[in-house]
Amino acid sequence: MKKIIVLQHNEGQLANQLWLLSHLLAYSLEKNYDIDIWCFYQYSKFFDAPFSKNKFIKFIFYKTFPTFVFKNKNLFRLFRKIYRIIYKTLVTFPIKFFYKKNIIDSSQKQYILDNDFKKDEIIKKIENDPNFNLIFTLDWNFFAYSYLEKHREKIKEIFKPRKDLEFQIKNYIQEIRKNFDYIIGLHLRFKEPGDGDFYDPEFFWYVENKDLEYITDLIKKIIKEKNLNINKTAILITSNAKELDIKKFEGLNVFYEKRNMVVDLFLLSECDIILGCKSSFSSFASYVGNIPIIFCIKIRTKF
Numbered sequence: 001m002k003k004i005i006v007l008q009h010n011e012g013q014l015a016n017q018l019w020l021l022s023h024l025l026a027y028s029l030e031k032n033y034d035i036d037i038w039c040f041y042q043y044s045k046f047f048d049a050p051f052s053k054n055k056f057i058k059f060i061f062y063k064t065f066p067t068f069v070f071k072n073k074n075l076f077r078l079f080r081k082i083y084r085i086i087y088k089t090l091v092t093f094p095i096k097f098f099y100k101k102n103i104i105d106s107s108q109k110q111y112i113l114d115n116d117f118k119k120d121e122i123i124k125k126i127e128n129d130p131n132f133n134l135i136f137t138l139d140w141n142f143f144a145y146s147y148l149e150k151h152r153e154k155i156k157e158i159f160k161p162r163k164d165l166e167f168q169i170k171n172y173i174q175e176i177r178k179n180f181d182y183i184i185g186l187h188l189r190f191k192e193p194g195d196g197d198f199y200d201p202e203f204f205w206y207v208e209n210k211d212l213e214y215i216t217d218l219i220k221k222i223i224k225e226k227n228l229n230i231n232k233t234a235i236l237i238t239s240n241a242k243e244l245d246i247k248k249f250e251g252l253n254v255f256y257e258k259r260n261m262v263v264d265l266f267l268l269s270e271c272d273i274i275l276g277c278k279s280s281f282s283s284f285a286s287y288v289g290n291i292p293i294i295f296c297i298k299i300r301t302k303f
Contacts, residue, residue: 002126003034003134007103008092010140011084014043014261015280020140022155022287026147027113029154031127038091041065042080046262048162061087070261095136102134106141113144148287156288161262168263173270176255180234184219185271187282188212188239203278204296209241212248215296219252219275222294236271238264 028035037051041061044051052058069076112118191206237256269289276282278295286293
């Protein structure tokens with residue numbers, strides 16, 4: 001069986017990595033290829049699926065990366081940097097040296113996996129050459145949107161949170177639905193050290209507490225235009241904010257607390273609709289939950 005080893009991602013955080021892996025998983029599912037994910041060790045303990053099949057990778061990286069560091073951003077960044085150096089030294093550099101002809105590096109170009117007219121020669125080679133059975137993928141520019149849609153349920157099953165987290169998610173949503181008919185998932189992303197600069201005149205990529213009154217008005221506008229009962233509509237907020245000014249959401253039924261990022265991601269996916277900053281986090285929640293998303297706009301338009 002032909003095999004894909006996901007050797008390296010773009011050093012993005014949880015949702016960025018999930019998007020990359022989902023496209024490659026969808027491609028592997030469509031072609032019936034074996035896939036081994038070596039680079040998901042930072043977040044793998046939050047999920048049920050055993051992501052790496054390689055015993056060396058599993059022992060050195062997957063079993064040792066500590067989950068307690070997620071409680072402290074600075075500590076997480078430190079461990080991430082240390083593991084990145086070790087991983088490159090022990091894994092990436094040797095693979096690049098010994099398997100140079102088997103590497104697809106998407107750092108400089110995009111690879112379209114579900115379009116026969118746009119496929120690169122190395123992809124055609126693994127598909128058509130019976131003697132070419134192994135490739136390593138680098139970076140993140142792999143896209144297979146039609147396969148992604150086709151295999152959504154299988155990918156959702158692969159990325160099922162571990163049982164204790166899944167229990168929290170289901171229980172939290174069930175408790176809200178006892179008293180509310182509709183849940184709007186609100187993802188508010190605040191800028192952190194190391195985040196890129198995105199200027200967009202139309203959409204919010206990051207928000208600040210000063211934007212929350214405006215976003216509250218957006219929510220009320222959505223509720224009105226969808227003919228929802230504001231008293232029976234819950235607003236489930238997920239955010240990386242250090243301090244979120246809940247008082248800004250006057251007149252809304254808000255549910256917010258600081259939670260595990262995986263819990264936040266899959267709570268969003270259980271809502272009826274998502275209103276979110278333009279990010280891979282809210283987009284992936286929309287995909288895995290198969291629910292509509294509205295990105296937070298800076299200019300009022302009709303929803």
